[in-house]
Amino acid sequence: xxxxxxxxxxxxxxxxxxxxxxxxxxxxxxxxxxxxxxxxxxxxxxxxxxxxxxxxxxxxxxxxxxxxxxxxxxxxxxxxxxxxxxxxxxxxxxxxxxxxxxxxxxxxxxxxxxxxxxxxxxxxxxxxxxxxxxxxxxxxxxxxxxxxxxxxxxxxxxxxxxxxxxxxxxxxxxxxxxxxxxxxxxxxxxxxxxxxxxxxxxxxxxxxxxxxxxxxxxxxxxxxxxxxxxxxxxxxxxxxxxxxxxxxxxxxxxxxxxxxxxxxxxxxxxxxxxxxxxxxxxxxxxxxxxxxxxxxxxxxxxxxxxxxxxxxxxxxxxxxxxxxxxxxxxxxxxxxxxxxxxxxxxxxxxxxxxxxxxxxxxxxxxxxxxxxxxxxxxxxxxxxx
Numbered sequence: 171x172x173x174x175x176x177x178x179x180x181x182x183x184x185x186x187x188x189x190x191x192x193x194x195x196x197x198x199x200x201x202x203x204x205x206x207x208x209x210x211x212x213x214x215x216x217x218x219x220x221x222x223x224x225x226x227x228x229x230x231x232x233x234x235x236x237x238x239x240x241x242x243x244x245x246x247x248x249x250x251x252x253x254x255x256x257x258x259x260x261x262x263x264x265x266x267x268x269x270x271x272x273x274x275x276x277x278x279x280x281x282x283x284x285x286x287x288x289x290x291x292x293x294x295x296x297x298x299x300x301x302x303x304x305x306x307x308x309x310x311x312x313x314x315x316x317x318x319x320x321x322x323x324x325x326x327x328x329x330x331x332x333x334x335x336x337x338x339x340x341x342x343x344x345x346x347x348x349x350x351x352x353x354x355x356x357x358x359x360x361x362x363x364x365x366x367x368x369x370x371x372x373x374x375x376x377x378x379x380x381x382x383x384x385x386x387x388x389x390x391x392x393x394x395x396x397x398x399x400x401x402x403x404x405x406x407x408x409x410x411x412x413x414x415x416x417x418x419x420x421x422x423x424x425x426x427x428x429x430x431x432x433x434x435x436x437x438x439x440x441x442x443x444x445x446x447x448x449x450x451x452x453x454x455x456x457x458x459x460x461x462x463x464x465x466x467x468x469x470x471x472x473x474x475x476x477x478x479x480x481x482x483x484x485x486x487x488x489x490x491x492x493x494x495x496x497x498x499x500x501x502x503x504x505x506x507x508x509x510x511x512x513x514x515x516x517x518x519x520x521x522x523x524x525x526x527x528x529x530x531x532x533x534x535x536x537x538x539x540x541x542x543x544x545x546x547x548x549x550x551x552x553x554x555x
Contacts, residue, residue, distance in 0.1 A: 171287055171288070171340075171342065172189060172342050172343060174283075174287060175187065175237070175280070175283070175284055175287075175342075178280055178283040179237075179239055179280050182276045182279055182280055183241065183276060183423055183425075184239045184240060184241055184276065184280075185240045185241055185242045185324065185327065185331055186239070186240045186313045186314070186324060186327075187237065187238070187239050187313075188237070188238045188239075188308065188311030188312040188313040188345045188348075189235055189236070189237055189238075189311055189312075189342050189343065189344050189345050190235070190236045190238065190307055190310040190311040190312075190344050190345070190347075191234070191235065191236075191344045192226045192227055192233040192234050192235055192236050192337065193225065193227070194224055194225050195223075195224045195225065195226070195303045195306050195307065195310075196303070196306040196307070196309060196310045196347075197303065197306045197316075198224035198225075198303075201220070201223070201224060201303065202220070205217050205220070207374075208376070209373070209374045209375055209376060210375055211375045211376040211381055211385070211386060212385070212386055212387060212388070213375065213381075213385055219301065222301040223301040223302070223303065224303070226302065226337045229294065229300065229301060229302075229337060230292065230293075230294050230337040230338075230339065232292070232339040233337045233338065233339055234338070234339055234340060234341045234342075235337075235338050235339075235340055235341065235342045235344075236307045236310070236311060236335055236336075236337055237280075237311070237335060237336040237337075237338065237342075238304075238307045238308045238310075238311035238313045238333065238334075238335055239273075239276075239277065239280070239313075239333070239334050239335070239336070240308065240313050240314070240322070240324065240331040240332065240333055241269070241273055241276070241331060241332045241333075241334070241423075242327070242330060242331055242418075242419075242421045242423070243262065243263055243266075243269065243330055243331065243332055243421060243423075243426045244262065244328070244330035244415075244418045244419070244420055244421055245262060245265055245266075245420055245421065245426065245427075245428055246420040248433060248434060249433050249434060251434070254436060255436040255437065255438055255439075255480070256400075256436070256437045256438065256472075256473060256476045256478040256480065256481060257400065257434045257435060257436055257437060258400045258401070258402035258434065258435060258437045258440075258468075258469065258472045259399075259400050259401050259402065259433075259434055260402060260403045260404065260432060260433055260434070260435070260457070261380065261401075261403060261404025261405060261406050262330065262406055263330075263332070263404065263456065264403055264404060264432070264455060264456040264457055265426075265428045265429065265432055265433050266425070266426045266427050266428055266429055266432070266455070267425070267426070267427075267429070267454050267455055268454055268455050268456045268458075269297070269332050269425075269426065269456065270297050270298060270299065270456075272425040272426075273297045273332055273334045274295060274297045274299075274334070276334075277295035277296075277297065277334050277335075277336055278295055280336065281293045281295055281336055281338075284336070284338065284340070288340055291338055291339060291340045292338065292339045293336055293337060293338040293339075294336070294337045295334065295335070295336050295337075296334060296335050296337075297332070297333075297334040298333075298334075300335075302335050304322075304333040304334070304335065305320070305321070305322045305333065307335055308322045308333050308348075309322065309347060309348050310344075310347050311344070311345055311347075311348075312345035312346050312347055312348050313333075313348060314327075314329075314331070314348050315348040315349060315350040315351065315352075316350075316371060317329065317350075317352050317358065317371075317412065317414075318352050318355070318356060318358055318359060318367065318370040318371055319358035319359070319362075319367055319373070319408035319409070319412070320367070320371060320372075320373045321408070321409060321412075323351070323352075323412065323414050324414075325348075325351055325414070326414075326417050327414075327417055327418065327419075328409075328412065328414045328415035328416075328417050328418040329409050329412060329414065329415060330409065330415065330418050351414075352370075355413060356370070357411040357412065357413070358408035358409075358411060358412055359408075360411075361407045361408055361410070361411040362378075362407060362408055363379060363397045363398070363399065363405070363407060364377045364378065364379060364382075364394055364397045364398075365377055366378035366379070366381075367408065377394065378405070379397075379398055379401050379404070379405035379407075380404045380405050382394060382398065383398065383401060383402060383403055383404060383405070383460065383464070383468045384403060384404060384459055384460050384464070385459075386464070387461070387463070387464060388496070389467075389496065389499060389500070389528070389532075390467070390471060390500070392503075392535070395471050395474070395475070395500075395503065395507075396475060396507070398468075398471055398472070398475065399472070399475055400437075400472045400475060400476060401468075401472070402435075402437070402440075402465065402468040402469055402471075402472050403456075403457055403460060403465065403468065429455070432455070432457075437469050437472055437473050437476075437481070438473070438480065438481055438484050440465070440466065440469045441466060441469050441470065441473065441481075441484050441485070441488055441501075442484065442487070442488070443462065443465075443466060444462075445462050448462040448465065448466070449462070452465075462494075463494045463496050463497060464496075466488075466492070466494070466497045467496050467497055467500045470485065470488065470497060470500040470501045470503070470504045471500055471503070471504065473485060473504050474500075474503055474504025474505070474506075474507035474508060475507065477507065477508050479508065479510070479512075481504070481508070482505065482508060482510075482512050482513055482516070483512075485501045485504050485505050485508075485513075485516075486501075486505065486512070486513070486516035486520075488501040489501040489502050489505065489516060489517070489520045489533075490516075490519075490520060495526040495528055495529050498520075498524070498526070498529045498532075499526075499528055499529045499531075499532035500532070502517060502520065502529065502532040502533045502535075502536045503532055503535070503536055505517055505536055505540075506535065506536025506537065506538075506539035506540055507536075507539065509539065509540050510540070513536075513540060514537065514540040514541075517533050517536050517537050517540065518537065520533055521533045521534070521537070
């Protein structure tokens with residue numbers, strides 16, 4: 171039965187299928203310590219009902235087996251840069267359509283195949299949306315090990331994979347847990363732009379660019395904005411440097427085909443998206459997770475980091491008329507980072523009409539940045555060779 175299930179899973183496009191005995195999840199103590207340290211940031215949902223999150227038997231009464239499945243999504247390297255306009259970067263997993271529905275559909279088809287073998291079997295399927303420690307179960311089921319960057323790595327295949335699980339009350343012989351093959355390598359830790367990987371196997375989400383650009387709903391901390399660069403949705407840096415990803419093979423799975431302008435899109439048009447245009451542009455994709463407010467906030471930060479003066483007028487317009495104070499505040503920051511007469515003029519005008527105290531604070535800081543840059547430039551002009 172076990173091999174029939176595995177074979178059916180591979181025929182459905184899963185990269186690997188593994189089996190683990192249901193019980194208290196591996197690393198449940200790590201989760202408790204992580205939450206106690208506040209490293210989950212504003213993701214309060216992770217801290218809700220921890221008993222369900224650490225024990226699948228609470229989720230499905232009588233659960234005896236966790237079936238872990240992986241689906242490859244790697245589509246190759248970044249496309250060649252194009253000349254038109256400043257561009258941002260979207261993490262690879264979001265280059266195509268949202269994976270949740272597609273993988274959930276495959277898991278349900280696999281569960282129905284199990285039910286055909288054992289009609290009395292009960293099951294539940296999850297793809298990121300349930301109270302499951304996906305990576306811990308993938309390691310326990312032998313699919314792959316948790317690397318120092320906290321991503322699951324499959325030996326000889328890399329880490330560009332989605333994960334999902336089926337809980338069932340069937341008793342199925344477990345597979346051996348995956349062995350860790352990170353060795354002494356620490357490239358992922360060194361590569362993290364914001365220092366979010368605070369130690370091997372330890373991630374502080376509050377500093378992680380993926381968290382900041384997707385899950386975090388408020389203002390991005392000032393000290394982290396320059397480190398985000400042009401990443402407007404997620405970050406792949408710790409995976410790109412992982413030696414195991416040299417074995418990654420680009421998938422031809424049509425469910426994860428690239429969508430036009432969803433890898434390195436032009437930024438300036440994205441800055442003017444209203445709620446309806448945002449939803450129309452990214453309907454059916456994971457990018458909706460950031461919501462319009464967060465996504466356009468990210469675009470403003472990327473434009474500020476690029477410093478392209480073609481973005482000054484669009485940023486000034488966003489500061490003047492965007493309905494969301496979060497966007498206006500980050501547009502102000504971007505103008506201050508670019509600096510110069512036009513940004514300073516736009517900021518000064520905005521200060522006189524702005525009603526949000528948070529945005530006024532951003533404008534004042536941005537004006538200070540402009541003044542500091544002008545003073546530094548003046549001092550440099552006075553230096554004699």
